Amino acid sequence: MTPSEPARAPAQPPKAASPGRPKDLAKRAAILEAAKRMFVQHGFDRVSMDQVAAEAGVSKLTVYSHFGDKDSLFAEAVRAHCEQNLPQRLFEAAPDAPLRERLLAIGQAFFAMIMAPEAVAGHRILCSPQVAARGMASSFWAAGPERVKAAFRNLLEDRIARGELEIDDPARAAGHFFALLKGDPHAQAVLGCQSDDCLQAAQAHVSSVVDLFLRAYAVRSHDKRR
Known part of the structure; x- marks a missing residue:
């Protein structure tokens, strides 16, 4: 740069799309899938927005347009993972469904989600000092x-x-339910336990949590509906 040339400000990626700008939902989904894979494989700090863009087959500008920054992308990847594995229909009232059956369905879906290898890896990422x-x-x-x-x-x-x-x-009871579902099996998975004993113990774990929850909170006169 010569003395007569004006200084150029460094280019800054956009934090969000312009108001009213249409979004390509297919590209958004591809970015989220790429982000989930890369965060799990490489950890949060070692993944860049450029790498996510390349993995998703889109431009870096597109990634920033949809998600703003890497922290927001990570949070959205977490949200998408939860919505995919615990869809809203699981939580609909469904008054004709027996209560125990409803709790089992939610418990099994939640437990399968948190015990998946990518979820265990994500948990370790969240516990890292960098994050x-x-x-x-x-x-x-x-x-x-x-x-x-x-x-x-x-x-x-x-x-x-x-x-x-x-x-x-x-609200507190909901916290109890999910904390109990994680329990020892999830802690063992985070520590690397993948033995048959761990997996077999996990199969009976959800049912025992549901039964414990109902013993604590179910109205006794409605036992026949459980």
Whole structure:
């Protein structure tokens, strides 16, 4: 640059698309799938937006247009993973479905989700000092666990109104349910336990959690509906 040339400001990627700009949903889905694969394989810090764009077959500008920055992309990948494995239909009231059957369906889907190898790897990423230092805990919590808990709390409130459950604090009870589902099997998986004993113990785990939850909160006069 000669002295007469004006200084150029470094180019900054856009944080979001222009208002009203249409989004290509297929490209968005491809970006999310690429991000999920790469975060699991390489960890958060070793994945760049350029790499995600190349993996998804789109431009870096497209990635930034859809997600703004890498933290937002990670949070959206978490949300998409939860929605894919725990779709909203699982939490619909479905008053004709027996309560125990409904809880088992949610418990089995949640347990399968958190025990999947990519989810275990993602959990390890979240526990890394690099991710913790970025202050991403709140965005991750809102995108994943909080969304699932809120949907389950709504289901509990519906069953309370129907007289099937007696719960003073549905939000706290929802937290209890998912914490119990994770339990020892998930902790063992995070530590690398993949033995047959771990897997066999996991098969009976969900049923035992559902039964414990119902012993704590089910209205006794409705035992026949369980």
